[in-house]
Amino acid sequence: MTITLITGANKGIGFETAKQLLQLGHVVYIGARDAERGEKAAAELGARFVQLDVTDDASVSSALATIDSAEGRLDVLVNNAGILGDVVADGPTALRVFDTNAVGIVRVTEAALPLLRKSSNPAVVTVSSSAGSFWAVTNPERPEFNLPLALYSASKSAATMLTVQYAKSQPGIKFNAVEPGTTATDMTAAFGIGRSPAESAEVIVRLATLDADGPTGTFQDENGELPW
Template sequence: MTVALITGANKGIGFETARQLLELGHVVYLGARDVERGEKAAAELGARFVQLDVTDDASVRNALATIDAAEGRLDILVHNAGVLGDGPIDGPKALRVFDTNAVGIVRVTEAALPLLRKSSNATVVTVSSSAGSFWAVNNPDRPEYHLPVALYSASKAAATMLTIQYAKAEPSIKFNALEPGTTATDMTAAFGIGRSPEESAEVVVRLATLGPDGPTGTLQDEAGELPW
């Protein structure tokens, strides 16, 4: 069976992505920073829990070692963990946002690559955002134009670029970044906007379950490829 790992999966889009992948018959490892919340979410879904803090090198290594010991490979990796970093900006906040949203992708990807290379159809999905698209944030007709989230937008631009660069460096593995759609989660609660996590997770699952001939090195939403 296909083996999947989702970071930041104890709630929101990550949780619903885990649910939908499980319903499709995949083995799902639910990664979460908080052990109690992660174990509770995994138990509710019937997923396998791994403690995974994308800002901690040892945590990331241990999580991938656990999957290696149990499965010997990884077929699907979903980079879902993220923080908004809204409000007043300072250096410590900027470091925290980039460490989670961008550097975390590097940590997890580098630890996962040996296992992904053992898959016959490895797929990596970065839950990014068109808030990190120059095209979107400069388009008055787009909702991103009005969002006051500089650190989030900049870190998601970095996340998309990392995804594209990994796609070029690892042609045997599909890497795609995703604009999941404006979603009502804890992160967006202050804005009072968004559709259900279930709907956005459907977009994640579509990219996570691409066939061998699927695209790589793209930023997409549910309608297809986006400029950025």
């Protein structure tokens, strides 16, 4: 069986990714900050729950220790947890956005590496965004051109760069970043845009189920690699 951890998986794209991977036979651990919501989501899906706040080192360590004790390895990590942040860009908001969207990736990935190295086909998928792509935000034909979220965009640039650097430093593990598409979730409710989370989860699932010779160090959407 494939052992998978998804952060921020109690709702939205993370929840739908968990559902689809469970249907493919994965043992899925739903990581969520809120224990009540996480346990409810896990029960609904038939998944397992670990309390995991990507901004808290102790929480991350405890979650991975739980998986280690139960499974002895981790095959797939999906770095999905993220926040938009406020339109107003001040220091505290910037710290909060980057702590969740970029530093959180480092916390979880570093804690997961020892378990991923025990897998025969380890993969890490990071949910990034074309909002962090120079190509997209400077292209008037792209929706990211008018997205007024500087901190979110900058943090997603960091998320994509972390993917590339991890792919280079960890050649035995596949690291890929995903643009899931504009999705109707709690995060985007204020904009009134997006498709279903289930549809956006499909590209994450594809990269979470790569063969051993699959690509690494890429940034992809449903149509393949993207410039950034």
